[in-house]
Amino acid sequence: xxxxxxxxxxxxxxxxxxxxxxxxxxxxxxxxxxxxxxxxxxxxxxxxxxxxxxxxxxxxxxxxxxxxxxxxxxxxxxxxxxxxxxxxxxxxxxxxxxxxxxxxxxxxxxxxxxxxxxxxxxxxxxxxxxxxxxxxxxxxxxxxxxxxxxxxxxxxxxxxxxxxxxxxxxxxxxxxxxxxxxxxxxxxxxxxxxxxxxxxxxxxxxxxxxxxxxxxxxxxxxxxxxxxxxxxxxxxxxxxxxxxxxxxxxxxxxxxxxxxxxxxxxxxxxxxxxxxxxxxxxxxxxxxxxxxxxxxxxxxxxxxxxxxxxxxxxxxxxxxxxxxxxxxxxxxxxxxxxxxx
Numbered sequence: 001x002x003x004x005x006x007x008x009x010x011x012x013x014x015x016x017x018x019x020x021x022x023x024x025x026x027x028x029x030x031x032x033x034x035x036x037x038x039x040x041x042x043x044x045x046x047x048x049x050x051x052x053x054x055x056x057x058x059x060x061x062x063x064x065x066x067x068x069x070x071x072x073x074x075x076x077x078x079x080x081x082x083x084x085x086x087x088x089x090x091x092x093x094x095x096x097x098x099x100x101x102x103x104x105x106x107x108x109x110x111x112x113x114x115x116x117x118x119x120x121x122x123x124x125x126x127x128x129x130x131x132x133x134x135x136x137x138x139x140x141x142x143x144x145x146x147x148x149x150x151x152x153x154x155x156x157x158x159x160x161x162x163x164x165x166x167x168x169x170x171x172x173x174x175x176x177x178x179x180x181x182x183x184x185x186x187x188x189x190x191x192x193x194x195x196x197x198x199x200x201x202x203x204x205x206x207x208x209x210x211x212x213x214x215x216x217x218x219x220x221x222x223x224x225x226x227x228x229x230x231x232x233x234x235x236x237x238x239x240x241x242x243x244x245x246x247x248x249x250x251x252x253x254x255x256x257x258x259x260x261x262x263x264x265x266x267x268x269x270x271x272x273x274x275x276x277x278x279x280x281x282x283x284x285x286x287x288x289x290x291x292x293x294x295x296x297x298x299x300x301x302x303x304x305x306x307x308x309x310x311x312x313x314x315x316x317x318x319x320x321x322x323x324x325x326x327x328x329x330x331x332x333x334x335x336x337x338x339x340x341x
Contacts, residue, residue, distance in 0.1 A: 171240025
């Protein structure tokens, strides 16, 4: 039976989702129809859900969230091919695009942001150039993890950790855990990790963190952190989206190094102790999403990473509210919704 409609979960206000039916979209010459199989929910999706906006951008008349996703092509010569989808559609003509920084495109369209609906629907059309074939043997669920793996790859590129023997990851949500897994695969000897949630810290230990520290945001954490970091870590990553995590990352870093900020803060503001940063002559590097080729790199790297513990909650499409409840409550690690399994 030929499908003629699509179902979509639409965020209409903070913590308000509606399932709506619409006609099946028609792809243009540059696009293909994709049946969405797996959608990973992200920390930025939690901001959208909890606040009804990110920064100055709100949901408007309604927004379909979801930018970590995989699916099956259902039109054109590649029909039947399993793919991961790059959620970013850069214009390729503006100055950042011409400079090879398409993640900073001035005219970018991004799934589940602004006027561009995302993947929490059974079908969508997307530019064929933004699709990466899943390797044989890779599950569609892992395919939905390739976008956050790409972000972790981009963050590590920005940090320039070549030769680093000690690295800290401050915040052990899915991105932080993927950073730890990649750093371990790169041979980093000492990985300090912090989080406020014990189950995330245990996952960090399992994935390669050699010195996990419970983030208590008091003197106990500071003492444990200073003991774990010794003379200072070669590089640190802030992956929690909190000022407290950034302060810990700066505290643990050795003088003259950088902190790479990956987390997205609530309220669109980040602050830090200027005296600490100045005394260490520290650099802050901010990470925005990933470059287009990072998705292909993620597909190549994923097979060598331990990803078995990352996805802890799986929900069918008709339980999308429960999925966002788990995400908002920070239960488990990665939450995945299957619109069309």
